[in-house]
Amino acid sequence: MSASFTSALQAAQAAAGTQHYPASTLYVVATPIGNLADITLRALHVLELVDAVACEDTRHTHSMLRAYGVGKSGGQLIAVHQHNEAEAAEQVISRLQQGQRIAYVSDAGTPGVSDPGARLAAAVARAGLRVSPLPGASSVTALVSAAGAVGGEGASNGFAFIGFLPTKAQERQQAVAQLAQDPRSLVLLEAPHRIADLAQALAVLQDRPITLGRELTKQFEDIATMPAAEVPAWLAADPHRSKGEFALLLHPQAVQTDGLAEAHRVLALLLAELPTKTAVKLAADISGAPRNALYDTALAWKRDAEQGDD
Template sequence: MQHYPESTLYVVATPIGNLADISLRALHVLQLVNAIACEDKRHSQPLLRQYGIETGAAKPLLAVHQHNEAEAAGLVVERLQRGERVAYVSDAGTPAVSDPGARLVAAVRAAGLTVMPLPGASSVTTVLSAAGVTRAEGSTDSGTGFVFAGFLPSKAGERDQAIRALRGDTRATVILEAPHRIEALARAMAVLQGRLVTVGRELTKQFEEIATIPAQELAAWLAASPQRTRGEFALVLHASGPLETPEDSTRVLQLLLAELPLKTAVKVAAEITGAPRNELYETALKLKNE
């Protein structure tokens, strides 16, 4: 049986929806610790009560979120230096993965103290396990690895630029998105055309929905039901083969010319496809004159 030392920060994964997705080890540690740090007290306190874990004077609940993490981390370090055990939980899933916690962990490690992770629920691995991602045909990659992009920029121009960069990356990519931005993301991803996307909505919850569709059809899939724009989203952009043929480069250039000035489109197309910029420039001139 594992030893749970004092002066240790325990990073505890909590369910992303289904309350049954909590580990026995997590419940043991949450009962054992002297204090529980959390992203949002209003969310974590009812969650802990569901498991029979009461907080109060003997086991305080400490707020450690994105707005106070640097300052609050110092208070957690002080507790650990006094020999306490402290757990950290985010609102859902594994802390420090697109959630607060990374600064806290860094501060604890910088103080020479121990951090012990307790693995569990994660929307990233959950959606990947249902996506069936395989190595793309024609890829020279040795495995089926993936990139975790998290939340893309909320501003339209920056988001479009990020998606154009994904167009040139042949690896699978995991993206997270909030309900109020999912439709804008879907419209922006249409530039990826037939590249497959697995969308996971409300994962592990009662109205969970998982579908794999071409990127250009994602907006229509969302629009098919008013329920589909509700809830939290985790998406997998599937791996694709390398862009090697002139036809691929020309198609990318055509799409970019529809949205960008000629020189900018050529520059971006060269970055995405790896094709020579002077050849793309000549092709762009021809396309403009057609």
């Protein structure tokens, strides 16, 4: 164990030890995406408490637990990964039915988002057993929080998680063509050996900004925002920029002023004949303007009309 985590384990016991942790429960535990210090106190306590830890890679998890000073033998680690998730779920369910507490961790981050875990959680729930999440690190939310593209003034009100695009060139190009039609903030993930190919595919989006997060939370973390067309050259300028795991955020599609005026004209015509939600959906489909922005506009018009009647 690293000496720096001795006090963390003590703090975990003090902060989380008095809470209730039901038996026959699968605890889905988020673990750090790079920096070991990004573990929560409740996660440390639960990892010590459980009877077994289901994990994507037993060797990786054993090393992580050892760093924290959490003692688990090899027999207490259950391999549950994308190739055996359905079969391994039966073993996990059997142990839960015996009254055990089991934690599930992926290699990094929050299980069941892009890593395995979703099928395990679903199988446990179908068996009538409890699934309890312990939130924490995620490359998706880490990048969104630093990109400044969601929720701020003039920014979109949400984002969509896309994950990994297809690896075959033609399928990837088709996927990028679909992304080009989506005005929202979009989060992608990519491995280092495919990042150059993805960058070339995304370059067709030209001036649409992309924020790249490389090696998030690690010593050589790199976060940069630039137009999509410039990403291939940025990667090629330094060989180190293509190393490490990537999260990418495609910023919202800008709506031109004349396009927005046309969207508002269409919305006004539809609102005269249809309910608000239906009118907004159709106006967004017709104009390509963000649905959330049109909905906010429709509500503002409605408030103005009501105030005018007073």
